Amino acid sequence: MAGSNGKEKTGKKNAAKPSIRCAIYTRKSTNENLDSDFNSLDAQRESCEHFIQSHVNENWITLPDRYDDGAYSGATMERPALKRLITDMEADRVDCVVVYKIDRLSRSLGDFTRMMEFFKEHNVTMVSVTQAFNTNTSSGTLMINLLMTFASYEREVIAERIRDKVAASKRRGKYMGGVPPLGYDVDRKMKKLIVNTEEAALVRFIFRQYLQLRSAMALIKELNGKGLTTKSWTTKKGIKRKGRAWNNSHIYRMLNNPLYIGKVKHKDKLYPGEHEAIIEKSLWDEVKNAIGSEGQSGTSHSKTPALLKGILTCGHCGTRMGITYTKKKSKRYRYYLCQTAKKKGYAECPIRSVPAGDIENLVLMQIRRMLKTPEMVAQTFRQVVRREAATREKLETKATELNIEIATLKSAAERLRDAGNGSSELMADELYGIEAKIENLASQLASIETEQNFYDDHPLSEHDLSDELGKLDGLWDELFPGEKKRIIRLLVDEVVVTDDGIDIVLQADNVEGLALEIRGENSHAKCH
Numbered sequence: 001m002a003g004s005n006g007k008e009k010t011g012k013k014n015a016a017k018p019s020i021r022c023a024i025y026t027r028k029s030t031n032e033n034l035d036s037d038f039n040s041l042d043a044q045r046e047s048c049e050h051f052i053q054s055h056v057n058e059n060w061i062t063l064p065d066r067y068d069d070g071a072y073s074g075a076t077m078e079r080p081a082l083k084r085l086i087t088d089m090e091a092d093r094v095d096c097v098v099v100y101k102i103d104r105l106s107r108s109l110g111d112f113t114r115m116m117e118f119f120k121e122h123n124v125t126m127v128s129v130t131q132a133f134n135t136n137t138s139s140g141t142l143m144i145n146l147l148m149t150f151a152s153y154e155r156e157v158i159a160e161r162i163r164d165k166v167a168a169s170k171r172r173g174k175y176m177g178g179v180p181p182l183g184y185d186v187d188r189k190m191k192k193l194i195v196n197t198e199e200a201a202l203v204r205f206i207f208r209q210y211l212q213l214r215s216a217m218a219l220i221k222e223l224n225g226k227g228l229t230t231k232s233w234t235t236k237k238g239i240k241r242k243g244r245a246w247n248n249s250h251i252y253r254m255l256n257n258p259l260y261i262g263k264v265k266h267k268d269k270l271y272p273g274e275h276e277a278i279i280e281k282s283l284w285d286e287v288k289n290a291i292g293s294e295g296q297s298g299t300s301h302s303k304t305p306a307l308l309k310g311i312l313t314c315g316h317c318g319t320r321m322g323i324t325y326t327k328k329k330s331k332r333y334r335y336y337l338c339q340t341a342k343k344k345g346y347a348e349c350p351i352r353s354v355p356a357g358d359i360e361n362l363v364l365m366q367i368r369r370m371l372k373t374p375e376m377v378a379q380t381f382r383q384v385v386r387r388e389a390a391t392r393e394k395l396e397t398k399a400t401e402l403n404i405e406i407a408t409l410k411s412a413a414e415r416l417r418d419a420g421n422g423s424s425e426l427m428a429d430e431l432y433g434i435e436a437k438i439e440n441l442a443s444q445l446a447s448i449e450t451e452q453n454f455y456d457d458h459p460l461s462e463h464d465l466s467d468e469l470g471k472l473d474g475l476w477d478e479l480f481p482g483e484k485k486r487i488i489r490l491l492v493d494e495v496v497v498t499d500d501g502i503d504i505v506l507q508a509d510n511v512e513g514l515a516l517e518i519r520g521e522n523s524h525a526k527c528h
Contacts, residue, residue: 017059022127023067023094024048025085027104031071041068044100051129052098063094074107089122102128170266174274179241181259182231183278193259193275200278202228203260206251207279207287214290214486216251216479252480255287291480306334307360307485308495314338315498316351323356336497351497359502363488363495366504372466392455395448402445409438 026044033039045066052060065088067081082105088094097119099105105126106112119126175193180186183203184193206219213219229243230250244250254260261284262277263270306323314321321336334356341349413434416427479487494505 019095020055020058020060021063021093021095022048022052022060022098023063023065023085023088023096024052024098025067025069025082025105026100027069027072027074027079027081029071029073034070039070041070044104047100047129048098051127060096074103074105076108077106077111086118089118089124092122094124096125096127098127098129100129101131102126167266170264171271172274174264180231180233181257182254183260184275185233188236193273195276195278199231203254203278204283206254207260207283210251210255211283211286211290215483216248217483219251220246220248248479255291255480258284260284289482291482306336306356307481307488308336308356308363311489311492311494312336312359313494313496314340314349314351315496315503317341317349321354321497324353350499354497359495359497362502363492363504364484366502367488367491367506370504370506388455392452395452399445399448399452402441402448406438406441406445409434409441413438 024045026041026048028034028040034041045068049062052062065084067085069079069081072079085094085097089097097105102112106115116126175186175191180193183196183200185196186192187194206223209222210216210219213222223246228246230246232241232243234240258265258270259273259275260277260279261281262273262275264273265271308321309323310320312321313319317338317340319339321338322342324335324337324342326333326335335353336356336359337353338349338351341352346352413431416431416434491506492504493507496503496505
């Protein structure tokens with residue numbers, strides 16, 4: 001079958017017949033049973049060895065090196081053993097590659113064709129044991145190409161069947177595996193999600209807290225500050241995966257995951273799930289509106305809200321520019337349109353309309369640049385220092401008032417106990433009321449002391465503030481659309497569009513509030 005390929009060989013048995021050095025390549029797509037004493041790779045190699053032995057009279061020899069790829073798909077060329085085999089062929093250490101079946105080498109027709117060209121270039125033949133094909137003959141090459149065409153077709157059919165099965169299962173609301181989301185565990189026997197009561201409480205807290213803070217950055221700092229982590233879970237094989245510190249991506253995925261309202265998503269559609277909902281539909285809708293992304297029904301005009309709505313002004317007419325949409329070839333485009341042009345016609349205004357994405361990106365770029373200027377940092381630092389001094393004074397005053405009130409109540413309770421020779425039941429009720437007030441005041445005092453400790457433990461310098469504002473620049477692309485809109489409204493009083501460009505009127509005083517938010521002082525505002 002396989003003859004001489006014309007190269008100078010080593011290890012000859014005789015001068016007439018050079019040895020054919022055979023490399024055995026084996027592959028298995030999954031890791032199932034690979035740790036057993038005799039697995040699929042061993043079985044493939046044994047069959048190939050017997051085949052080579054049957055051609056010993058033609059001076060076929062088995063190379064000792066093993067080229068085994070366990071748990072690697074034939075649809076990719078990124079396989080370590082295959083790469084070693086290719087390297088050895090390039091180094092002229094292999095004359096023939098022996099496989100159990102040709103799809104062990106590749107299940108992609110394109111990859112297989114390129115591999116055959118590589119074999120030909122390096123004078124290496126390929127033999128399939130079970131299909132009795134040899135690329136050293138033209139008929140063998142033709143039959144192998146035909147088989148690979150069918151193998152490629154089979155792989156595509158299998159992939160299509162898997163996609164159809166996944167789609168059908170999701171339409172029925174079934175859980176399709178993977179890392180379970182926070183708030184759920186997996187009933188592996190029933191193959192469905194079940195509510196984890198403790199984690200579900202954390203999920204509800206995160207949804208409600210986001211509504212209160214309206215800032216993923218502030219929420220992340222609060223969660224990580226409390227030592228809370230993402231989902232900890234155990235794989236099917238018993239491997240424990242620890243939860244991680246929260247980041248923006250974790251929050252975004254959670255707040256946009258319809259599993260929490262009992263739905264399963266497939267492409268753009270939602271189906272009732274087999275699992276129990278954790279979040280009420282009303283809370284979900286509130287959070288979606290706050291985030292500013294596309295609503296559950298998919299009827300929103302755009303996943304990105306109109307960031308400049310209400311603050312963008314036409315420099316020619318002096319009127320506000322509202323958002324509008326056009327559709328061309330099933331693709332939607334957003335524009336800001338001058339109200340004069342809208343009411344009286346485009347000929348009335350030279351500005352007319354501007355592409356929404358372009359002008360929003362330009363405004364964002366200008367804001368990010370302004371926040372990093374030394375003048376803005378210095379001005380904001382002075383405001384923050386004044387704000388913190390005033391806050392510290394208020395906290396000290398409030399703490400003094402609470403201590404006096406607590407001392408007064410304790411004295412009243414002591415007097416009541418000393419005079420307790422009358423109705424013990426009435427005295428007990430009154431004492432209970434006083435102690436409840438003391439407990440409430442002590443709780444307020446502890447909260448104030450926590451805030452005071454925050455300022456003591458986190459002294460702010462102008463350099464620190466510059467770093468904090470710089471963090472916003474780095475995080476900007478990860479912010480939710482709703483957060484970007486909120487920050488723009490906080491910082492920008494007006495954006496005027498002219499023929500020459502744009503003019504941005506900042507609300508510089510509000511940079512202070514943004515700096516405090518980034519620093520993590522959002523929760524302190526309640527006591528000021």
